[in-house]
Amino acid sequence: MATAHTRTLSRLMIAPSVVMLLAWMAIPLAMTIYFSFQRYNLLNPSRRRFAGWFNYEFFVTDPAFFAALTNTLVLVGGVLVITIVGGILFALLLDQPIFGQGIVRILFISPFFIMPTVSALIWKNMMMNPVFGIFANIAKSLGLQPIDWFASVPLLSIIIIVAWQWLPFATLILLTALQSLDSEQRDAAEMDGAKPVALFFYITLPHMSRAITVVVLIETIFLLSIFAEILVTTNGGPGVASTNLTFLIYARALLQFDVGGAAAGGIIAVILANIVAIFLIRMIGKNLEA
Amino acid sequence: MGSIRLESVRKVFGDAEVIPGVDLKINDGEFIVFVGPSGCGKSTLLRLIAGLEDLTGGKVLIDDKDVTGNAPAKRRLAMVFQSYALYPHMSVFNNIAFPLKMAEMEKTAIDKKVRDAADTLNLTDYLHRKPGQLSGGQRQRVAIGRAIVREPVAFLFDEPLSNLDAALRVNMRHEISQLHHQLNTTMIYVTHDQVEAMTLADRIVVLNEGRVEQFGSPLQLYQKPSNRFVAGFIGSPMMNFIEGPTAAEHDAHTIGVRPEHIIVSKKKGTWSGVVTIAEHLGADTFLRVECGAIGTITARASGEFTVGYGDTVFLTPDSKKTYRFDKNGRTIGHRPQQADTTGNQKTP
Ligand SMILES: Nc1ncnc2c1ncn2[C@@H]1O[C@H](COP(=O)(O)OP(=O)(O)OP(=O)(O)O)[C@@H](O)[C@H]1O
Numbered sequence: 100m101a102t103a104h105t106r107t108l109s110r111l112m113i114a115p116s117v118v119m120l121l122a123w124m125a126i127p128l129a130m131t132i133y134f135s136f137q138r139y140n141l142l143n144p145s146r147r148r149f150a151g152w153f154n155y156e157f158f159v160t161d162p163a164f165f166a167a168l169t170n171t172l173v174l175v176g177g178v179l180v181i182t183i184v185g186g187i188l189f190a191l192l193l194d195q196p197i198f199g200q201g202i203v204r205i206l207f208i209s210p211f212f213i214m215p216t217v218s219a220l221i222w223k224n225m226m227m228n229p230v231f232g233i234f235a236n237i238a239k240s241l242g243l244q245p246i247d248w249f250a251s252v253p254l255l256s257i258i259i260i261v262a263w264q265w266l267p268f269a270t271l272i273l274l275t276a277l278q279s280l281d282s283e284q285r286d287a288a289e290m291d292g293a294k295p296v297a298l299f300f301y302i303t304l305p306h307m308s309r310a311i312t313v314v315v316l317i318e319t320i321f322l323l324s325i326f327a328e329i330l331v332t333t334n335g336g337p338g339v340a341s342t343n344l345t346f347l348i349y350a351r352a353l354l355q356f357d358v359g360g361a362a363a364g365g366i367i368a369v370i371l372a373n374i375v376a377i378f379l380i381r382m383i384g385k386n387l388e389a
Numbered sequence: 390m391g392s393i394r395l396e397s398v399r400k401v402f403g404d405a406e407v408i409p410g411v412d413l414k415i416n417d418g419e420f421i422v423f424v425g426p427s428g429c430g431k432s433t434l435l436r437l438i439a440g441l442e443d444l445t446g447g448k449v450l451i452d453d454k455d456v457t458g459n460a461p462a463k464r465r466l467a468m469v470f471q472s473y474a475l476y477p478h479m480s481v482f483n484n485i486a487f488p489l490k491m492a493e494m495e496k497t498a499i500d501k502k503v504r505d506a507a508d509t510l511n512l513t514d515y516l517h518r519k520p521g522q523l524s525g526g527q528r529q530r531v532a533i534g535r536a537i538v539r540e541p542v543a544f545l546f547d548e549p550l551s552n553l554d555a556a557l558r559v560n561m562r563h564e565i566s567q568l569h570h571q572l573n574t575t576m577i578y579v580t581h582d583q584v585e586a587m588t589l590a591d592r593i594v595v596l597n598e599g600r601v602e603q604f605g606s607p608l609q610l611y612q613k614p615s616n617r618f619v620a621g622f623i624g625s626p627m628m629n630f631i632e633g634p635t636a637a638e639h640d641a642h643t644i645g646v647r648p649e650h651i652i653v654s655k656k657k658g659t660w661s662g663v664v665t666i667a668e669h670l671g672a673d674t675f676l677r678v679e680c681g682a683i684g685t686i687t688a689r690a691s692g693e694f695t696v697g698y699g700d701t702v703f704l705t706p707d708s709k710k711t712y713r714f715d716k717n718g719r720t721i722g723h724r725p726q727q728a729d730t731t732g733n734q735k736t737p
């Protein structure tokens with residue numbers, strides 16, 4: 100097969116995609132690295148020059164950076180906890196034979212198909228608005244003081260919105276895992292005297308561990324770069340209370356026109372994402388081994 | 390202790406009546422085998438006894454106590470499943486220990502029991518392994534181990550050997566038989582396999598479409614089948630059935646004669662025919678013979694019988710071992726126990 104001729108030909112054939120990949124991946128990364136070492140502000144582009152590690156130093160020592168880092172991790176962690184626990188509970192519920200099961204399942208998945216900006220707007224204006232939001236109305240009807248969600252608990256508000264979007268995904272994956280549990284195993288555990296709670300913790304949960312791992316890994320990738328929900332609702336505020344790394348980089352580049360600083364932030368975000376990925380793979384990756 | 394009684398047990402799935410009504414009395418310490426064609430309700434009946442399915446009607450009694458409403462664990466039965474149903478994420482030790490843990494037994498007692506069971510079943514070297522790292526036979530033994538540590542009043546086996554290869558199956562069959570003699574506990578065993586049924590059982594229940602066709606010892610079923618279904622189901626190769634004028638000569642709608650009760654000759658006999666298949670197994674020779682109006686007959690000649698495709702042979706059925714059946718398939722002549730479900734092992 101692999102004669103010299105076919106090898107040359109195959110190289111020639113895959114060349115375009117390799118070139119495309121390089122162009123799409125390597126060039127932006129290289130440019131970002133390059134800009135991160137430049138003093139380059141769009142308000143004063145003529146004063147562009149090599150800056151050494153200054154941009155990194157400036158970005159890391161900025162008090163907003165540490166807040167953004169914490170917010171990022173809290174946001175990812177919070178959403179993961181809610182979607183995994185909630186996903187398991189909803190999966191158990193949807194696994195029961197109920198009337199109109201098909202319709203209920205489709206309704207349940209639908210939040211996943213709503214664009215982040217749209218769902219964030221709906222939450223902002225219809226649910227969490229302190230004057231005419233549904234939560235405010237519920238609070239008022241109970242005689243309580245309505246909460247001004249985005250002013251008093253901005254990060255929690257965003258966690259709720261994002262969790263609402265990702266809950267269906269987690270539920271769906273966990274439901275398929277649940278349905279693949281061998282019914283004879285369940286019968287055997289029942290004969291062995293396992294009560295429903297023991298059945299869940301000894302049989303069902305270990306069976307779902309692989310699916311949970313997949314959900315955690317996939318969600319983490321997307322949650323590290325949450326942006327639209329923050330832009331639409333709190334704009335990172337009040338102060339930096341709901342600013343995550345992505346939003347901080349955006350603020351640097353497009354609000355302060357500091358391209359160099361934003362590039363440095365981007366590189367830091369890439370490194371952070373890799374650290375998280377390594378941790379996750381170390382911690383739960385063994386679940387994926389067959 | 391471990392007598393089991395079923396009283397007009399009925400099971401309906403949706404609008405399909407799978408078990409129309411079964412009465413059965415199983416004595417303590419007996420080895421009972423359920424046989425029947427696929428889909429006849431063997432597993433369902435076993436699951437009804439185990440408590441894994443709810444009864445539509447009737448009663449299940451264990452040691453004369455009504456357990457119809459009891460949860461499976463309360464019935465003190467243990468079940469071994471066809472797929473083994475081991476817990477894949479637990480080690481062999483934890484698999485066997487699981488029922489004891491659920492019973493909240495203390496750790497040292499669990500440890501001792503599990504090791505004893507592992508010893509009996511030659512599993513000691515594998516206690517730390519996961520089920521995925523075991524062979525089929527070892528997995529089966531773990532499943533049996535998980536069943537015996539609970540010291541149940543009866544064991545239920547649902548086709549436990551059907552996933553094993555032929556040689557291992559024979560081995561495990563002997564082990565299960567030995568286990569029964571050691572423990573002297575009631576066992577109910579579901580199988581497709583005739584040989585397993587005949588060799589293991591004290592008594593066999595032949596099921597057909599959820600009905601008990603006959604209940605008796607292996608030889609009773611072989612020698613005195615109560616109807617055509619049982620006659621055809623027990624014995625291998627299957628009994629030959631002949632209808633029409635030949636059967637009418639015997640005052641029957643159908644007559645049946647087993648392949649091993651036919652004398653094969655190259656010179657003379659009652660029926661003559663042409664060999665269409667000859668299987669030479671060394672110890673036996675099985676012939677399929679095309680006998681014209683009578684139909685195709687399977688016959689066994691013991692030892693080597695040198696005929697081949699297209700040869701003419703003569704067959705003589707043993708008249709003393711020819712069974713006669715009426716229009717409804719019932720046996721005429723000897724009075725076999727008609728679907729005897731009363732639990733008496735004596736022949737009337
Ligand atoms: N949960 C169920 N819902 C509806 N029908 C069922 C259910 N379980 C079994 N049946 C039906 O009941 C009948 C008997 O099934 P069962 O599993 O008892 O057969 P079986 O004798 O064990 O067959 P096999 O030898 O193939 O295992 C079948 O026709 C099957 O379709």
Ligand SMILES: [Mg+2]
Pocket residue numbers: 431432433547
């Ligand atoms: Mg079955």
